[in-house]
Amino acid sequence: MARARRLATVAAAAALAVGSLGLVACGDDDDGSADTTGGGGAASLSGDILIDGSSTVAPLSSAAAEAFAGEHSGVNITVGTSGTGGGFERFCAGETDISDASRAIKEDEAAACEQAGVTYQELRVASDGITVVTGAGADVGSDDITMDQLKAVWMPDSKVKNWADIPGGSFTSAPLTLAGPGSQSGTYDFFNEEVLGEDASGETITPRQDYTASEDDNVIVRAVQSAEAGMGYFGFSYFEENQDTLKALSVDGVAPSAETITSGDYPLSRPLFIYVKDASLERPEVAGYVRYYLENAVQLAEDAQYVPAPQDSLDEALAKLPAEQ
Secondary structure, three states: OHHHHHHHHHHHHHHOOOOOEEEEEOOOOOOOOOOOOOOOOOOOOEEEEEEEEOOOOHHHHHHHHHHHHHHOOEEEEEEEOOOHHHHHHHHHOOOOOEEEEOOOOOHHHHHHHHHOOOOEEEEEEEEEEOEEEEEOOOOOOOOEEOHHHHHHHHOOOOOOOEHHHOOOOOOOOOEOEEEEEOOOOHHHHHHHHHHHOEOOOOOEOOOOOOOEEEOOHHHHHHHHHHOOOEEEEEOHHHHHHOOOOEEEOEEOOEOOOHHHHHHOOOOOEEEEEEEEEHHHHOOHHHHHHHHHHHHOHHHHHHHOOOEEOOHHHHHHHHOOOOOOO
């Protein structure tokens, strides 16, 4: 049942055009896998909640929305997938209540919010590990890749077009086709910062451009699935959903898993966030939804095949919310 709900929420997010908002929760009954007695205590909450941002976080926010609306049928929650950067643009422009983010807000984005008078709370909701994958049937000679090898593949001047061309001699000959997030994605930002690093001026290096790019992780999944020996990267939960057709590579000898991501041993581990406007938190339906999300974050994450956030991070996030009415 958890897998079925996860697939449904992923499908809903994938169906949204980049930058659009689509209805994902409007009061349907939940299957009861998470406690739905939370959410501010009021059974008669109503109103609209608008969410946009990371396609990595969107399925988790959608699962929380579905479960919350099962108890509060008057609350309509929409979730869009314009990417972390696109979500922050809308958020700071006053168009949304909550921004899903697979990275922390950048200085220029925070400045845009400040200029617009938008104050907010940063709340960690889960953990993730950017997962580097190839097709399950691809014979590339090794199931491990190093950070240095990833950098050699993705650098802007890279001439690597075959797995055998990757320095180090670990891989056999197979045509290398690449797929990854677009520039509005928080996954794109995090990967480039961690793998490619900074140039002489201190700016994060921009990757090579000859790859299939999308802010929708499902597009990247399909691109790798359809290639003879493709390479792509996205959030761990998208690999878990497609592990029958994809193979995850370990990075520097560490395989991505719930345990290695939680411990931080996996080199591409990261936190996942939602950002909530202070003004929106003054509305009972928004405060109720966010409180429900955080109080049930561990169960929701496990049901939706995410890695839960540490409990102390969730407790810290809950302490930022207004007192229950």
